[in-house]
Amino acid sequence: MSVLSVDGVTLGYGGEPVLRDVSVRAEPGRLLAVTGPSGAGKTTLLHAMAGLLRPSAGEVRVGDEAVRDRDHAVSRRVVLVPQDNGLASILTAGENVQVALMAVGVRPADARAATAAALASLGLAEQAGQLVEELSGGQQQRTALARGLALAGDVLLADEVTSELDAVNRQRVLERLRAEADRGAAVVFATHDAEAAAFCDAELHLRDGRAESLAIVKSAP
Numbered sequence: 069m070s071v072l073s074v075d076g077v078t079l080g081y082g083g084e085p086v087l088r089d090v091s092v093r094a095e096p097g098r099l100l101a102v103t104g105p106s107g108a109g110k111t112t113l114l115h116a117m118a119g120l121l122r123p124s125a126g127e128v129r130v131g132d133e134a135v136r137d138r139d140h141a142v143s144r145r146v147v148l149v150p151q152d153n154g155l156a157s158i159l160t161a162g163e164n165v166q167v168a169l170m171a172v173g174v175r176p177a178d179a180r181a182a183t184a185a186a187l188a189s190l191g192l193a194e195q196a197g198q199l200v201e202e203l204s205g206g207q208q209q210r211t212a213l214a215r216g217l218a219l220a221g222d223v224l225l226a227d228e229v230t231s232e233l234d235a236v237n238r239q240r241v242l243e244r245l246r247a248e249a250d251r252g253a254a255v256v257f258a259t260h261d262a263e264a265a266a267f268c269d270a271e272l273h274l275r276d277g278r279a280e281s282l283a284i285v286k287s288a289p
């Protein structure tokens with residue numbers, strides 16, 4: 069398992085920087101919340117961590133390697149659950165998870181078993197055979213997270229994965245994120261939800277692309 073570190077990252081989309089000199093570490097076994105108002109730069113930071121966006125200054129490192137691009141981050145087992153869920157709407161929930169596993173070399177029988185377990189752990193056992201386009205927004209959100217969890221990476225980047233969930237499912241998702249950290253992954257969770265952030269071990273608060281504060285919510289065991 070690897071530490072993901074963001075060191076002095078500045079990044080924009082062509083105009084003014086959207087992130088300015090942001091530094092933070094996501095550590096194995098720990099849950100890091102990234103909070104801040106809409107437009108503060110949470111998704112941009114997760115995309116930089118995932119290797120999708122290249123900083124104009126500073127760097128993102130996984131272990132002792134600077135992340136070059138998304139393929140490199142994937143090879144270092146950095147998993148992203150995107151805000152828009154990124155699911156194929158014409159496949160079933162189960163197929164979406166299984167295809168992702170087989171794409172990284174998991175054997176079909178193992179992929180089927182891991183898919184069933186990941187969906188069941190998020191209360192989606194009944195939905196495995198349903199097309200994504202027929203699922204509710206919250207069910208789609210949980211399917212996308214199930215796919216990310218099934219990939220069992222070293223780093224899990226979860227972007228607003230509770231925004232469409234009721235209280236029961238939100239709690240279930242937070243517990244799965246905790247279990248993922250307990251497995252040893254470094255988990256980064258972007259959220260608007262202060263209660264969900266309080267469940268994490270540390271919180272990076274962004275405002276206008278700057279790290280306004282980095283709070284330790286719970287100290288390491």
Ligand SMILES: Nc1ncnc2c1ncn2[C@@H]1O[C@H](COP(=O)(O)OP(=O)(O)OP(=O)(O)O)[C@@H](O)[C@H]1O
Nearest residue numbers: 081086104105106107108109110111112113151260
């Ligand atoms: N593809 C893009 N092209 C240009 N500007 C962008 C792009 N994506 C985001 N931005 C801008 O970057 C800033 C940060 O956006 P980002 O999506 O990272 O914020 P966020 O904190 O995740 O917001 P939200 O909570 O609403 O998802 C915003 O001003 C946004 O308009």
